[in-house]
Amino acid sequence: MNYQTLVSEIKKKKSFLCVGLDTDIDKIPVHLLKEEDPVFEFNKQIIDATKDICVAYKPNIAFYEALGPKGWKSLQKTIDYIPENIFTIADAKRGDIGNTSKMYAKTFFEYYNFDSVTVAPYMGRDSVSPFLAFDNKWVILLAATSNIGGEDLQYQELINGNQLFEQVLETSKQWGNKENLMYVVGATRPEVFKKIRAIVPNSFLLVPGVGAQGGSLAEVCKYGLSKDVGLLVNSSRGIIYADQTEKFAEVAREKAIEIQQEMKVILDSL
């Protein structure tokens, strides 16, 4: 999916919600366990219930990988089931030397046909650029993450005046642009968005940490919106595990609508 289509889907749906498919076989409603592929069945019902409310889905690859080869089959069925007008994110946090990153890129962009993959920046340019060589595919680079350990390295101050996450932005914006490179920025530290927008005013930001991890949507938007919206706000557990009964998909839809309504108010006020 390209930049213009993503922006137009956001404006049409009045939503920049991404639903995280962190589908854990130990957490899905028990009645699904009798299905041949419980993970896919869960995802299918979540997708059916939310596809008109959200603009992106983000399977967390760890949860599929942990099930061995059958987990990858559930992932394949899931990605094939997601409608074409919805942006897909392989949350895989990959990154390696050039020829290995190229292999990861082929896996997620060609074999599974994701629109984007999350990538860790530590190994630098040649670990990221192979992912940027695919048309209409995206890198979502870790910048300032929402977890507590994010502070250990990302907020370290460099002698050039940047914090490390700012250095990641300054450096990587030479490798790609707003059409193929987004950044992961946690919702839990809204003040960081100001610094980020000073460096990448137009890039999309993927924002986890709203809801379960305690971030506020209003705060994120106050500092994070770009002129083309430029945000994908993710919620995983708060939507997909809001209910543990046969009504889980219905409740997931209600939770998704709650967030989307808040987004609509913000978008209408722009």
Next chain:
Amino acid sequence: MNYQTLVSEIKKKKSFLCVGLDTDIDKIPVHLLKEEDPVFEFNKQIIDATKDICVAYKPNIAFYEALGPKGWKSLQKTIDYIPENIFTIADAKRGDIGNTSKMYAKTFFEYYNFDSVTVAPYMGRDSVSPFLAFDNKWVILLAATSNIGGEDLQYQELINGNQLFEQVLETSKQWGNKENLMYVVGATRPEVFKKIRAIVPNSFLLVPGVGAQGGSLAEVCKYGLSKDVGLLVNSSRGIIYADQTEKFAEVAREKAIEIQQEMKVILDSL
């Protein structure tokens, strides 16, 4: 495998060679393509030919993942085939928020029963520590990598006087110890080993970049050896793709012996 066993295998075999199983279906000898599982057949013959010469195998997970579910089956067969006295490394470069890292750790340590997994440090403590919670399992944390892009961030200077890779060492040595935490240090910049040994004198270092990437074993040893050897030097392409004919395993053995003989001379001189 624990620290003492690893050290004693190194001393017994007079080798600290790790063979990288970057097994690419497009690069293996064509006569193997008629096998039911060419990737496993290739690995099996490489393992048979080198298992008395090396102390570790390092499958590069990207190459298995790229083949979809059947690649993961080849990986499973490979790891099951590796003798118990050889250290196994899942070169996966994972790292995510706590509950996701825990899932990755279960995958590689329980589902596939690897001894260790490579982990990227950018997300900090809670992205690494779930991997450290397993008995006799290891994290191999990226510190100073051998690729050209390694310089982009890892060599940035912080206001506290450290370069970023030094900060990774200083910080992470509070999370683990020489019994469960190693570091990836590229062979291409031997002068870096001095700085690294000043911070983690006793930790094992996994050293890629000897051979194909241009690093020198003698230089690495001059600055990198610890009192218990403390090095695992990896070679992938230089061994496994040294020959493209039916004699590939035999030639791989010769190449492995060449490196091991150089290691023996160094170990005998200590």
